[in-house]
Amino acid sequence: MSTNTGSTTGLLARRFLTEAARTPVNLLALVLVPVVFVAVAAGPLKDAADLLGGTGGPAVQTATAGWAAGFIAAIGMYFQTREARAADRRLVQAGLAPVRLVAARMTTGLALALIAATAALVSLAGRSGLGNESGRAVAGTLMYAVIYLAIGALAGGLVSSPVNGTVLVLFVWILDVFFGPVMGAADRPATRVLPTHFVTLWMADLPSHHSGRVGDLGWALIWAAAALATAWAVITATSRTARVHHRRGQLATGIRMGLRAAARNRVLWFLLIAVPVVFVLLAVATTPDEATTMSVRENGVTVLRKYWLPDIHGGTMAPIAIASLAAVAGLFTVLDHRTGDRRLALAGFRPLPLLLARLTVVLLGALAATAASIAVTATVFDARQWGWYIAANTLIALTYALLGVLLGPLFGRVGGVLIAFLLPFIDLGIEQSPMLHSTPPAWAHVLPGYGASRVLTDAALTPGFDETSGLLIASGWAAGLALAVVLLFRSTTRPAGVRRRAGVPGRASAGPFPLPTTLPPGDQRCSTVKEDA
Template sequence: MTTLVFTRRFLADYVRNPVNLLLLVVVPTVFVVVAGGSLAKSAELLGGTGGPAVQIATAGWAAAFLAGVAMYFQTAATRDTDRRVIIAGLPAARLVLARLITGGCLALLAAATALLALALRTGIDDPVRAISGTLMFAVIYVAIGAAVGSMVPNPVNGTVIVLFVWIADVFFGPAMGAADRIATRGLPGHYVTLWMVDVPSGHGAPLGDLGWAVTSTVVAVVAAWALAAARTRIAHRSTRRAHPGSILDQAAAAARAAWRDSGRNPALWVLLVVVPVVFILGAYAVTPDAPITFFVDEQGRRISATFAMPLVHGATMAPIAIASLAALVGLFTVLDSHDGDRRAALAGLRPAALLTARLGVLALAALVATAVSLATTAMVFDAVSWPRYAAANILIALVYGLVGALLAPIFGRVGGVFVAFLLPFLDIGIVQSPLLNPEPTTLSMFLPGYGGSRVLIDGALSRGFDEPIPLLIGLAWLAALALAVALTYRRATRPAGVPLSTHPGPTARGSATRRP
């Protein structure tokens, strides 16, 4: 009875933010309806199953993505609260069970929405496989989210890890390539994917692919239970201080505090290195050595050119990794500093100095991810013009870093993660991809990644610079987003009752207290 009461409370807390509930419905629908066909086409190009079978698997992938991220925050963001409840007398087993049941309820909603979207889009020929596989995917990723949340309290690191596992599972799994790869058998959704798309692996004995899928689901839940119970014994606290002064002194102090804050999170910098390396080299390794033809601009003329698909795929993976990482870092750079920065503003630190420091950390993180991605890409691809190719990747990194910063006050923590991943995935990975869209679409021109993507393709494959208008569009996006972030941040850190045109700096406070 106590477990059910806590489960209702946890669900009520989750849906208190209506954006969270809305995205549990919107994200699977968009993923299955919008991205399903493109993913099926990608699977065919990469030598995988392709066709309707992959579109069935998209329901499981969508449910897994939502369940993993939602359960991560159910676990990581409540560490101290849960510990206090256990100290007050609630058995840890009941609290952990309530958290996992809550995650299961969220997974059921995500799975139901994904299956409904699949039914409306393509129909479901084999409901047993589709429903069972989608539910197993959701349960496995509830367990993954709980496990990561138990071990990684920092939201940037935790969400990047969950998304990294999900990306590897989807794009390097058996639906997107050969089903008999030994290296992919350790992926959490390997056997579930094989069973959903009805492709016998040949390495499922003695249990068979369904038996291994059920076994991996059970093992994931047991491991998540153990880690979630252990997490209630750990607590972390941190403090921040700010010092007022002149504008230069304040900017320097804010910058030092921001760098110290980022230095306390070395795992972030490791992830900014590891994720692009694995993502780009993995994509290159699994891409079949086949030619692909699409249009490029060369000296003012539109020509059709043929390239080796592994080279183009490797070159276009870099901006996807960069945009996703930059958006997530931008999201949490602003979100996690909001309360501390507002207190610093109340103490007299200028919002401009605070924002400059935060954006400096964001820019450095985005440039680190870009540098690693370019170095990794250079191992498998030789761009025609490296300066243009590198500049385009930097533009994409800065644009999506600002997009992430702008998402923070709009969507919050959970909803912001969903959008921060989904937007660059749909924009850079699907709409702007030359592999899926040889010609730019009308939609592509209205998305943030259009300018950087066109310049990137131009620098990668063309000798001359033929994309001045897309470059201007990309720079316009950068300027508009920077202005929007500055205005939003200033309003968020402004003390209550203080107009935007005033600032309670040290001089103002000193004049108010000076005696005649």
């Protein structure tokens, strides 16, 4: 009996992994995203930790491997739990023991997490080496992945919308990274409840002195064990019920129906507002009392100025939250309705009005995140030029919303989410950050946020507008992305089953039943068009 159970679980796990491998972009993202994140973000995050009063040093660089592996494990497990729910229920209803299904899903999730963790560790070893504590780095990265597997499974079990689930995972990850023990104060009581608090301390060999007799490693293992138990319970619960929820029809027409559908997703609108509010306020609350030097343009001349960090930190953090949320909103708003849009196009709905309807919903979501960010930022930060500051944040929202629209059809759900997370973080959070670079490095000039970030920094810190070139670059990015969206949308909404061939009268696309056709005299072909099975 146990042998049969093991063979069934192994067969299912192989099938699940084969299904994941059918989308090569997903597997590529599992490797490339942690490699790029560790290689690019480790150094700047170390500098940010030093600036914000965290532990800094090698501890941050070691933790980046765990952060990368954890996020990817959570996203992968979320989509496994969410997308396969109906199929898993049918398997259980057909007689498959739930324990075998859950074991197979957990095995698949752990295998994908192991790929991401390995890639992150290899990148860390190549960048700075694992040092004498290589065992801690490897074990800590694996515990990160296990803990975030549970977070992804929990989000998949509780949140049905991919937009909401992805944003929720991103929100937990941001809190865990930026307010954890190496980026902030290690002895802050409020942060001890973060999921990887003790894992990070043990992994970086930073004794907490508040773990009691259990010790940091003991608490880390308890978190990992509890995470496995939570993931197991969630997957079991989601596959146990045999009910099937049927969706109503897709959007019937234009902007009115698009807005009506979006209005039903109240959780999304709450997250679009709450995430930037919490992100900006917590960033300001943890800013150390010290000065920093930044490069700004005044009267056409680039000069260095000293600024008091608590006065400006909030103003530079808002764009990161705006860009991430706008990209995710753009990705899922269009991707979730792609099949319905094809049906509408087949029914005669013109592509341009249909695209404008979708983009209206996307931009309203991005503008909601922008308005919430600016409103809360205004309580802790006073921009020198509020008009241009608002315009720069709006340009960032527009740019990344259009990028999100492009990412969905090109990379799919999982790959698109990972890129939507990585690009704004590296672009706006690291390379364009005026606190980490007096001037952006040369390669950052080609990133989407460069022009708008130049406008934002100028508007935030100087009394006169000197960034006409940055405004033109940002406008060029927005126009180019809009054109790319139009072209991609036309190709992805073109009905795939309609193909007309000249010289074959009465030829029709395959439908639910074979369709009779009349052929020219003497034609020896079959007189019916057969449908592929």
